[in-house]
Every structure is written in C-alpha cells, then in structure tokens.
Amino acid sequence: MTASTPPVTPRASPAAAMPSLPASTRLAISLRLFAIQASWNYEILIGNGIGFCVEPALRLLPGGKGGEAYRAALARQSQYFNAHPYLSSFAVGALARAELEGQPAARIERFRTALCGPLGSVGDRLVWVGLLPICSFAALLLFGVGASAVVCVLAFLLMYNAGHVALRLWGLQMGWEKGLGVATALGHPILREGPVWLARAGTFLAGAAVPLAVMRLVDGGGLARTGVTLATAALGANTLVLFHGRVEGWRLALLAGFAALVLFLLRHA
Amino acid sequence: MSVDVLVLGLLGAILGLDVVSFPQAQISRPIVSATLGGAFMGNAGVGLVCGVLLELFAHETLPFGASRYPEWGSSSPIAGAAAAAGAAVGGVPMSLLFAVPFGLLTASIGGWSMVQMRQLNARMARKRLDALARGSARTVAGLQVAGATADLARSGAIAVIAALVALPTVRWIAVQPAPLAPYAMPMLAALGGAVAAGAAWKMFHSTSGTRWFGIAGLAVGTGLVMLLSR
Numbered sequence: 001m002t003a004s005t006p007p008v009t010p011r012a013s014p015a016a017a018m019p020s021l022p023a024s025t026r027l028a029i030s031l032r033l034f035a036i037q038a039s040w041n042y043e044i045l046i047g048n049g050i051g052f053c054v055e056p057a058l059r060l061l062p063g064g065k066g067g068e069a070y071r072a073a074l075a076r077q078s079q080y081f082n083a084h085p086y087l088s089s090f091a092v093g094a095l096a097r098a099e100l101e102g103q104p105a106a107r108i109e110r111f112r113t114a115l116c117g118p119l120g121s122v123g124d125r126l127v128w129v130g131l132l133p134i135c136s137f138a139a140l141l142l143f144g145v146g147a148s149a150v151v152c153v154l155a156f157l158l159m160y161n162a163g164h165v166a167l168r169l170w171g172l173q174m175g176w177e178k179g180l181g182v183a184t185a186l187g188h189p190i191l192r193e194g195p196v197w198l199a200r201a202g203t204f205l206a207g208a209a210v211p212l213a214v215m216r217l218v219d220g221g222g223l224a225r226t227g228v229t230l231a232t233a234a235l236g237a238n239t240l241v242l243f244h245g246r247v248e249g250w251r252l253a254l255l256a257g258f259a260a261l262v263l264f265l266l267r268h269a
Numbered sequence: 270m271s272v273d274v275l276v277l278g279l280l281g282a283i284l285g286l287d288v289v290s291f292p293q294a295q296i297s298r299p300i301v302s303a304t305l306g307g308a309f310m311g312n313a314g315v316g317l318v319c320g321v322l323l324e325l326f327a328h329e330t331l332p333f334g335a336s337r338y339p340e341w342g343s344s345s346p347i348a349g350a351a352a353a354a355g356a357a358v359g360g361v362p363m364s365l366l367f368a369v370p371f372g373l374l375t376a377s378i379g380g381w382s383m384v385q386m387r388q389l390n391a392r393m394a395r396k397r398l399d400a401l402a403r404g405s406a407r408t409v410a411g412l413q414v415a416g417a418t419a420d421l422a423r424s425g426a427i428a429v430i431a432a433l434v435a436l437p438t439v440r441w442i443a444v445q446p447a448p449l450a451p452y453a454m455p456m457l458a459a460l461g462g463a464v465a466a467g468a469a470w471k472m473f474h475s476t477s478g479t480r481w482f483g484i485a486g487l488a489v490g491t492g493l494v495m496l497l498s499r
Contacts, residue, residue, distance in 0.1 A: 034291055034292035034293070035290065035291040035292070035413060035417065037289050037290055037291075037293070038290045038291055038413040038414070038416045038417040038420070039390050039393075039394065039412040039413050039415065039416030039417075040289055040290070040387060040390065040416065041387050041388075041390030041391035041393075041394050041416070042335070042387055042388060042390075042391040043390075043391035043394045043395050043398075044394055044401075045334075045335070048394060048401070048409055048412045048413065049413065051401070051409045052409050052410060052413045055406060055409060055410075065406065066406075070404065070406075071403060071404030071405075072404055073404070074404040074405075074406060074409065075401060075402050075403060075404035078401045078404075078409050079401075082334065084334075085293060086293075120334065124333060124334075128331045128332060128333060129331065129472050129473075132295065132331070133328060133469070133472060135295075136298065136300065136324055136327070136328065137469075139300050139324075140300075140321060140324065140325070140465075143300075143317065143321050144490075144493075145493070145497070146497075149304050149307075149308070149313040149314055149316070149317040150313075152300060152304070152317060152321075153300065153301050153304050153305075153317075156295075156298070156300055156301060157294070157295070157296065157301060160294070160295050161294050161295070164293070164294065164295075195476075196476055196477070196478075199472070199473045199476035199479055200473075200476065200478055200479050200482040201482070202469070202472065202473055203469060203473045203476075203479040203480075203482040203483040203486060204482040204483065204485055204486035204489075205486060206465070206466065206469035206473070206483065206486060207469075207482070207483045207484065207485065207486025207487035207488075207489070207490055208486040208487070208489045208490035208493070209486075209490065210325075210462050210465050210466050210469070210490065211462075211487070211490035211491055211493075211494045212490050212493055212494060212497075213321055213325065213458075213461075213462070213465075214458045214459070214461070214462040215494045215497065215498060217318065217321065217322065217454055217457070217458035217461070218454050218455050218458050219454070221455075222498055222499075223494075223495065223498040223499070225455065226494060226498050228455070229455045229458050229459050229462070230459075230462065230494070232455075232459040232463070233458070233459045233460075233461075233462030233463045233466060234462075234463075234466065235463070236459060236460065236462070236463025236464075236467070237462070237463045237464075237466035237467040237470070238467075239463075239467075240463060240464065240467030241467050241470050241471070244467075244471060248329060249326070249329050249460075249463060249464035249467055249468070250326040250327075250329050250330060250339065250373060250464055251377075252460075253326055253370070253373060253460040253461070253464060254370050254373040254374055254377070256456075256460060257366065257369055257370030257373070257457065257460070258370045258374075260366060260453070260456055261363075261366050261367055261370065261442070263449070264363065264366065264447045264449045264450065264452075264453065265442070265445055265447060267447070267448060267449050
C-alpha cells in the first residue's frame with residue numbers, strides 16, 4: 001500500500017465528546033467481524049478485513065458514503081494489519097471511534113501499527129492456547145465418561161462459542177469506549193491473567209480427559225488392555241516431548257496408520 | 270453414491286469455510302465435523318469416535334495466523350463419513366484404521382491448499398492496491414467476497430475428491446478379512462493419546478503452576494479409568 005491517501009481534515013479535537021454509534025451500525029460491524037479474515041492473504045493480512053468491518057461506521061463521516069472523508073478513512077483502514085481475528089474487534093472499535101472523532105491521520109496510522117503486536121500475542125495465548133484446547137479437552141472428557149455424540153458436540157460448541165462471541169463483542173465495545181486509549185483495556189484482568197488460568201485449567205482437563213478418552217476408544221478388554229494402551233501413549237508422549245520441535249506427532253501417526261493398514265491387510269493375504 | 274459425494278462436498282465446503290474465513294465458530298473441529306459426516310452416513314457414534322481420534326491429533330496443530338497447519342474442516346467430515354460407511358458394511362476397527370490416517374492426509378493437503386489460496390488472495394489484493402488506496406468500498410467488499418468464495422470452492426473441491434476416493438475404498442477395506450483388526454483401536458488410541466498428551470505439555474508447560482494441575486488431572490482421570498474399567 002504505497003499510494004498516498006487523500007488528506008482529511010480533523011473535525012474535532014481529541015477531547016471532543018464521544019460520538020454516537022447507531023444500533024444498526026453497531027450490528028453491521030458486529031456481523032462483519034465474523035468475516036474479518038475472509039480475504040486473509042500474505043500481502044496485507046487482515047488489513048482489508050479491518051477496512052471491511054470499520055466501513056459501516058465510516059458512513060457517518062461528513063459527506064457520507066463516498067465522501068472525501070469516507071474514502072480517506074477507508075483507504076487508511078484497509079492497509080496492512082495483523083492481529084488475532086477475535087481480538088481485532090478491539091482495533092475495529094477503537095479505529096471507528098478515532099475516525100469519527102476526526103483524529104489526525106498520522107496519529108491513527110501510528111496507533112494502528114502499534115496495536116498489531118499486542119492483539120496478536122494476547123489473542124493467541126487466550127484463544128488458540130487457552131479457550132480452544134480447554135473446550136476440546138472438556139468435550140473429550142465427556143466422551144470418555146460415556147456422553148453421547150450430541151452431548152459432546154453441543155457441549156464443545158456452546159462452551160467455545162460463549163467465549164468466542166463474548167470476546168468479539170466485548171472487544172468491539174471496549175475499543176469503541178476507549179478509542180485511542182484502548183491499550184488500557186489490554187491490561188484488563190481477563191486479558192492479563194486469563195491465559196495463565198486457562199493454561200492451568202487446560203492442563204488439568206488434559207490430564208483427566210486423555211486417559212478417559214483412550215479408555216473409551218479401546219472399549220472392551222478391561223483394565224489390562226486400557227492400561228497397556230495408556231502406558232504406550234505415555235511412552236509416546238514422552239518421546240514427542242523429548243523430540244519437541246523436531247518431530248510432529250500427527251505426521252508420524254499418519255505414516256504409522258497407513259503402514260498398519262497395509263500390514264493388517266497383507267497379513268491375511 | 271453421487272448424491273452422498275455431493276452432499277459431503279457441500280458439508281466439507283461449509284465446514285472448510287469455518288476454519289479461517291467465516292465464522293470461525295469451530296464447527297470445523299474434528300470432534301464436530303467428523304460426527305456430522307458420520308451422522309450423514311447414518312452412524313453418528315462411529316463418526317464421533319473418528320472425530321475424537323482426529324481431535325486428539327488436532328491439539329498439536331493450532332491455527333496460528335500465517336503458519337501452515339492441517340485444515341480439518343473439509344477433511345474430518347469425509348473421514349467421519351468414511352468410518353460410518355465402512356462400519357455399515359463391515360468392521361468398525363478396520364474402517365477407522367483407514368478413515369483416521371486418510372483424514373490426516375486430507376487435512377495435510379487441505380493445509381497446503383490454504384497456502385495456495387492465500388497466495389491467490391495476495392495476488393488479487395496486490396492488483397487492487399491502488400483502488401484500496403483510493404478508498405474504494407466496492408474493492409474492499411469485493412476482496413472479502415472473492416476470498417470467501419475461493420475458500421468455499423477450495424474446501425468443497427477437497428471434500429468432493431476425498432469422498433470420491435474414501436467411500437469406495439473404505440467399503441472394500443471394511444469387508445476384507447483382517448485377523449489383526451482387534452489391535453487397530455488400541456493402536457489408534459495410543460497414537461492419539463501420545464500426540465494429545467505431548468501437545469498439552471508443549472502448550473502449557475511454560476506457564477507457572479501447570480505441572481501440579483496436570484498431575485491432579487491425571488490422578489482424577491486415572492482414578493476414573495480404574496473405576497469405570499472394572
């Protein structure tokens with residue numbers, strides 16, 4: 001994105017009153033947040049997605065949709081951006097407010113650049129290494145104790161999406177409320193301490209769920225068969241930990257699975 | 270057969286879209302999508318077992334931004350459907366022994382296809398940088414729609430091809446005599462358990478205090494195993 005953007009004149013000082021965001025605009029932004037990564041690419045990452053999500057708010061700028069201010073703001077917001085998709089809602093809310101307040105373009109661009117790192121790392125720890133594995137291990141635990149397919153699937157989806165949707169909407173609200181001061185919201189206990197407690201809960205659930213899931217998978221054969229399978233799994237896990245970074249277990253499993261399939265079929269032939 | 274493949278292709282397309290493009294509600298996770306695939310073929314229970322096995326492996330592959338990772342959305346429903354289709358004509362263990370590695374292979378190919386699609390999206394975006402710099406709303410929305418459409422087509426194509434290969438193959442494998450079949454489930458379970466436990470350590474070991482939580486969880490899990498295995 002090297003082409004220059006049309007200049008925009010600030011319409012208000014930073015101390016201006018908080019602009020209002022109509023419910024329909026807020027709803028449109030909220031829905032668009034779920035598609036923020038639709039054009040994810042190696043050129044501008046989710047930059048276009050940010051522009052797509054902020055766009056309904058930009059229609060409120062002087063001149064309306066297609067006006068000079070609108071086009072300048074949309075051009076700014078569609079440049080390179082990288083963050084966790086769920087936590088991008090903090091950026092969307094804050095950037096929408098900054099644009100409607102008429103903050104100077106250079107300040108918005110600096111702020112936009114500064115947000116990328118924190119929103120990426122916090123989101124990865126909170127969601128991909130927190131919420132997602134916890135919900136998955138919880139569903140595996142339910143499977144292990146004999147829950148039906150419907151219960152396992154619904155429990156996983158409800159638990160995960162309660163956190164997922166709440167995080168997106170809360171992020172939008174916090175971003176809009178704090179504007180360019182949204183960095184203070186990133187110090188919220190949920191974002192600061194959440195990953196630590198999610199990791200602890202995840203470890204507990206993993207410890208409980210894996211043996212139970214393995215037990216139900218071998219289904220029948222009693223404690224001896226389950227015990228041998230679990231001991232083999234523990235040995236395998238230790239080996240994978242020892243070779244951490246050099247070996248991917250799922251790739252080995254793929255090869256082992258197909259090799260076993262061929263062996264099992266040839267054994268009879 | 271052709272209707273099954275088409276419906277599974279549609280299911281794979283929708284679930285594949287969920288992985289990154291829309292809405293990322295994790296309906297693409299194996300425990301959900303393989304169960305749906307199995308349910309479509311008339312056996313949600315076998316689909317769930319297949320989904321649980323793939324889910325154990327999926328813990329090792331987290332969807333971090335630009336990294337390449339297996340794409341479960343278009344692969345898992347086909348694996349679940351294959352497991353159920355095999356179970357309908359023959360043995361469950363041999364069906365799963367085919368369906369699970371097949372699901373892993375398809376997920377790996379799906380991950381590769383996502384990288385290709387992102388490069389295609391990048392080429393589309395690069396051509397339109399001037400329009401983006403002019404603040405064209407039409408270009409912004411167009412790129413989003415084109416990206417989502419390409420993703421839908423990509424995952425649908427993978428699912429259709431995978432279903433075309435998997436369904437006849439599993440129906441043949443499931444009816445073959447296999448004296449070693451009783452060892453299939455313990456082997457798959459041990460592989461899945463090892464990968465999931467190793468992945469849990471990788472994900473959580475750097476956080477303070479997690480060791481004791483892990484030991485407590487293991488004690489609860491082992492206790493329940495001993496209680497329920499009697």
